[in-house]
Amino acid sequence: MLDIIVWIVIVTLFIASFAGVIFPIIPSPLVLWVGFLLYHFVINANELTVWFWVAMAALTVILIVADVIANSYFVKKYGGSKWGERGAAIAVIVGSFIIPPFGILIIPFVAVLVIELTQAKTFEEAMRASIGSLIGFLGGAAAKVIIQFVMIVWFFVVIIL
Numbered sequence: 555m556l557d558i559i560v561w562i563v564i565v566t567l568f569i570a571s572f573a574g575v576i577f578p579i580i581p582s583p584l585v586l587w588v589g590f591l592l593y594h595f596v597i598n599a600n601e602l603t604v605w606f607w608v609a610m611a612a613l614t615v616i617l618i619v620a621d622v623i624a625n626s627y628f629v630k631k632y633g634g635s636k637w638g639e640r641g642a643a644i645a646v647i648v649g650s651f652i653i654p655p656f657g658i659l660i661i662p663f664v665a666v667l668v669i670e671l672t673q674a675k676t677f678e679e680a681m682r683a684s685i686g687s688l689i690g691f692l693g694g695a696a697a698k699v700i701i702q703f704v705m706i707v708w709f710f711v712v713i714i715l
Contacts, residue, residue, distance in 0.1 A: 560596045564589040568706050575695045575702075576655040578647050582698060583614045586705055593713070601713050610705060617701045624694035625687065632686025633679050634666060641669040642687040662687045 567589035574582030590610060594602050625646070629639045642662045649661030666687040670680035 557597055560592055564592055567592070571702050571706075572699065575698050576658065577650045578658070579650055582702060583617050586610075586702065587614070590709060593709075598713070602709075603712070606708070606712050609708065613701055613705050617698060617705075620694060620697040620701065624697060625690035628686040628690030628693060629666065629683055630686075632682045632689070633675075634670060634683030634686055635673055635675075637673065638666045638669050638683050638687070641665045642690070645687075646691060658691065659688060662691060 567585050570580065571582040571585040571589075574580035574585065587610070590602065625642055626639045629642055634642075642665065645662035645665035646658050649657035649659070651657065652661055663684045667680050667684040670683045671677065675683070
């Protein structure tokens, strides 16, 4: 009976990790790791190998870095300033609380536009940087979904085989 309850919790955690894509306040990597650790310490401590843990640690680093790098890269690529990059990062978090889930797209877009306009950029330049923040967020979100999916599938492959 305990195994069934733990499995329900693990699957719920894995699903909740994807909510972190829409609500950045939810730490997706931590949620995944809690699921892995629950399995390891409650169900079977012998199935998850050292290679699994090393791979999950590496993917966790990539997961965290991918999100930050994608946003920063695209704001910069589309002509945004350092302040625009920082503003986009903060606005994603704030936006997740304001009109979710659309706030994570609208608030950073508007924030970067305003920040870039206050730095004496033309409207076209500011708009271009705002579009960069939107592309960066979407690119980072896509990368997070793919990496999290790989981590979850890898987990199930290891425990099934």
